[in-house]
Amino acid sequence: MEAKKLFQSEKFPLIELREVDKTYSLGEELSVPVLKKISMTVEKGEYVALMGASGSGKSTLMNILGCLDRPTAGEYFLDGEEVGSISGDRRAQIRNKKIGFVFQSFNLLPRTSALENVIMPLYYTAGGLSNSEVIKRGKEMLEKMGLSDRMDHAPSQLSGGQQQRVAIARALVNRPPVLFADEPTGNLDSKTSVDVMNLFEELNKEGITIILVTHSTEVAACARRTIHIHDGSIVSGAFSPAGAISGCAGLDGYLRKGEQK
Amino acid sequence: MTLWKTLGVAVKALRRNPTRALLTALGIVIGIAAVIAMMEIGNGSASAIKSSIEGMGANSILVMSGAPRHPGGVRQSAGSAISLTADDCTAIMLECASAAAVAPIVRSSGSQAVAGNLNWVPNLIIGTSPSYLLIRNWKVAEGRCFTEREVDARARVCLVGQKVVQELFGGNSPVDSEIRIKNVTFRIIGTLQVKGANMMGMDEDDVIVMPWSTAQLRITGFKSGSASNTSSTPSSSPSDLYPATGVAFYPEQASNLEKDTLLTPKFERIDQIQLMAASPEKVGSLVREVTSVLRERHRLKEGQEDDFRIMNSAAFMQTLSGTSKLMTNLLLVVALISLAVGGVGIMNIMLVSVTERTREIGLRMAVGARSRDILKQFLVESILLCLVGGLFGILLGRGAAVMVNLQLGWPIEPSPGGMLTAVAVSACVGILFGFYPAWKASKLDPIEALRYE
Numbered sequence: 001m002e003a004k005k006l007f008q009s010e011k012f013p014l015i016e017l018r019e020v021d022k023t024y025s026l027g028e029e030l031s032v033p034v035l036k037k038i039s040m041t042v043e044k045g046e047y048v049a050l051m052g053a054s055g056s057g058k059s060t061l062m063n064i065l066g067c068l069d070r071p072t073a074g075e076y077f078l079d080g081e082e083v084g085s086i087s088g089d090r091r092a093q094i095r096n097k098k099i100g101f102v103f104q105s106f107n108l109l110p111r112t113s114a115l116e117n118v119i120m121p122l123y124y125t126a127g128g129l130s131n132s133e134v135i136k137r138g139k140e141m142l143e144k145m146g147l148s149d150r151m152d153h154a155p156s157q158l159s160g161g162q163q164q165r166v167a168i169a170r171a172l173v174n175r176p177p178v179l180f181a182d183e184p185t186g187n188l189d190s191k192t193s194v195d196v197m198n199l200f201e202e203l204n205k206e207g208i209t210i211i212l213v214t215h216s217t218e219v220a221a222c223a224r225r226t227i228h229i230h231d232g233s234i235v236s237g238a239f240s241p242a243g244a245i246s247g248c249a250g251l252d253g254y255l256r257k258g259e260q261k
Numbered sequence: 262m263t264l265w266k267t268l269g270v271a272v273k274a275l276r277r278n279p280t281r282a283l284l285t286a287l288g289i290v291i292g293i294a295a296v297i298a299m300m301e302i303g304n305g306s307a308s309a310i311k312s313s314i315e316g317m318g319a320n321s322i323l324v325m326s327g328a329p330r331h332p333g334g335v336r337q338s339a340g341s342a343i344s345l346t347a348d349d350c351t352a353i354m355l356e357c358a359s360a361a362a363v364a365p366i367v368r369s370s371g372s373q374a375v376a377g378n379l380n381w382v383p384n385l386i387i388g389t390s391p392s393y394l395l396i397r398n399w400k401v402a403e404g405r406c407f408t409e410r411e412v413d414a415r416a417r418v419c420l421v422g423q424k425v426v427q428e429l430f431g432g433n434s435p436v437d438s439e440i441r442i443k444n445v446t447f448r449i450i451g452t453l454q455v456k457g458a459n460m461m462g463m464d465e466d467d468v469i470v471m472p473w474s475t476a477q478l479r480i481t482g483f484k485s486g487s488a489s490n491t492s493s494t495p496s497s498s499p500s501d502l503y504p505a506t507g508v509a510f511y512p513e514q515a516s517n518l519e520k521d522t523l524l525t526p527k528f529e530r531i532d533q534i535q536l537m538a539a540s541p542e543k544v545g546s547l548v549r550e551v552t553s554v555l556r557e558r559h560r561l562k563e564g565q566e567d568d569f570r571i572m573n574s575a576a577f578m579q580t581l582s583g584t585s586k587l588m589t590n591l592l593l594v595v596a597l598i599s600l601a602v603g604g605v606g607i608m609n610i611m612l613v614s615v616t617e618r619t620r621e622i623g624l625r626m627a628v629g630a631r632s633r634d635i636l637k638q639f640l641v642e643s644i645l646l647c648l649v650g651g652l653f654g655i656l657l658g659r660g661a662a663v664m665v666n667l668q669l670g671w672p673i674e675p676s677p678g679g680m681l682t683a684v685a686v687s688a689c690v691g692i693l694f695g696f697y698p699a700w701k702a703s704k705l706d707p708i709e710a711l712r713y714e
Contacts, residue, residue, distance in 0.1 A: 063708050066627075068626075068627060068707050068708050068711075069708060088631070088632065089631040089632075089633070092626065092629050092630060092631040092632075092634075093629060093631075095627060095628065095629045096628060096629020097629070101627050101628065103624075103711065107620060107623075107624045107711065109277070109621055109624075110277065111277040111278070112273065112277055116273065120625070120628060121628035121629055123266050123269075123270055123630075124625070124628065124629040124630045124631070124634060125629065128263070128266070170628070171628075174629075
């Protein structure tokens with residue numbers, strides 16, 4: 001009913017969680033609630049940071065938002081579609097089409113060229129593109145990341161920043177509306193971290209919704225909005241304020257810090 | 262995800278770690294190579310054994326006259342009644358589809374052969390047709406065999422065994438020499454190759470072979486009763502010495518001339534018929550066909566005992582089929598063991614590979630691979646490994662077989678069926694042993710897999 005209403009209004013948030021619970025049951029009696037009645041929204045084109053201490057449930061929330069995991073209770077609307085209760089195969093398709101992942105440890109396939117790494121998600125796209133189209137898209141993506149001269153390099157031949165850019169190219173190759181980044185600068189030195197953050201900034205300006213999970217307040221400061229999560233509940237920033245898209249307040253400070261090192 | 266894409270992904274994944282792929286496939290390569298080499302060598306020796314047993318007469322059968330039963334209950338030895346005729350022989354040739362060659366046999370022993378100033382009593386004088394040598398797989402060493410024409414003409418020609426050559430000619434070539442048997446001169450037209458002792462320990466080279474019609478007329482005589490009359494009746498009259506010349510020394514020879522003609526039923530009688538089946542497998546049907554033809558020709562009523570006996574080389578046949586069966590089973594066991602070992606090797610490495618590539622699997626799932634895509638990818642990887650391993654195994658096996666052939670001189674025989682089976686089996690091994698690791702990979706939780714260190 002409500003989903004219908006959302007479609008009718010034609011102005012629905014890209015991501016909407018409604019009273020989402022996640023409980024891990026460790027045996028018959030013992031169950032550990034990780035997320036408690038989480039409700040939140042992310043509008044299209046937003047740049048959101050997800051912050052919280054270890055064990056606060058931010059990774060679990062990230063997994064649910066990324067369609068890797070299912071909520072125990074509650075509803076999750078992604079792009080107007082209820083995805084909290086659909087089958088694993090369907091979720092795989094959603095991940096393929098609508099979500100890009102960037103990981104802390106890059107997760108590139110070893111001994112595989114940058115181009116091959118970037119076009120890997122396209123193999124799993126239903127319907128499929130022609131081989132030349134796939135290659136074309138991969139090259140475009142790498143060029144956009146400034147890696148046109150590194151296409152045939154294996155991950156071991158690339159620097160950390162370059163590897164992360166390959167990973168971002170891979171995340172965006174299928175043109176998803178939303179990009180999830182889990183500690184994207186965690187394995188990078190501050191100089192390259194700044195590069196990556198600048199890249200995110202540019203992508204966000206192009207209209208890609210970015211949700212990043214981080215420990216670092218500097219990184220979080222780059223985002224327009226920060227969602228603080230503590231002990232399975234959102235403490236602040238759950239809903240987007242009226243004028244969500246504004247300048248990056250923290251970026252200048254972050255840049256200065258990077259230059260000092 | 263189409264099969265082609267899966268294949269592409271699998272090939273890329275395998276190429277990422279060529280050493281591991283090579284080592285994984287090595288088990289299958291060696292297994293299939295062993296199977297192919299064994300098959301080729303086994304087939305080669307099986308057919309070598311088969312042909313040598315056939316040479317000993319595995320697909321030949323012998324029809325003998327049966328033992329006559331007298332009303333008084335006296336029973337005589339087999340062959341003592343003569344029931345077979347040359348016409349039986351012709352009828353068998355015409356009517357039995359399984360017969361490849363038929364030869365009538367007239368046997369005689371104890372006759373003395375004289376050449377120059379030497380004499381010798383050969384073990385056996387065999388009267389037969391040219392197909393006899395074919396059936397016995399006996400080659401002419403020198404000279405030629407007699408022809409059907411010479412059989413018809415009752416020509417006084419003969420072939421001699423090596424023992425006779427030794428005894429009468431001291432090893433010199435006897436071709437075109439003459440020998441006398443029972444005072445009849447025969448021209449030697451050829452010598453037979455060394456055959457050695459037969460199963461009963463009799464020297465097979467101690468023979469003289471001649472047209473059966475000649476043997477009947479000149480050697481065994483044409484007395485009624487037994488064709489294999491071994492007693493040499495002293496011949497005194499010229500007409501007895503030269504009955505075929507047709508020269509009438511005296512007007513009274515008319516009765517002898519009458520005996521000369523082959524129309525005389527007694528003349529038609531032969532001791533044995535040697536037959537060759539078209540193949541060793543057809544021996545059984547040949548025996549049935551010959552039995553029915555002979556029963557009909559001999560006008561035997563239903564329930565009446567056969568007046569002939571058929572002997573086949575059952576022992577040879579048993580040896581032949583036993584040997585090849587044993588060999589086939591042995592090969593099968595070796596094949597199964599080596600393939601099982603190869604398959605377990607594949608499963609091992611694939612399991613290790615799944616663990617090692619946990620993060621890759623998690624990543625693939627995170628970017629949209631369904632569990633069946635992962636299952637397919639790993640299954641295709643292992644099938645690919647097995648197939649490529651199988652193909653290399655075939656090449657290696659062929660190479661090994663050819664090497665064995667060249668170096669050791671063992672007979673080999675390529676088996677296309679074996680190669681096809683090897684490919685099919687290696688694909689099956691790939692599926693069978695690749696399934697569990699692939700299934701395990703597909704059941705990974707993407708969150709756990711991504712976090713795996």
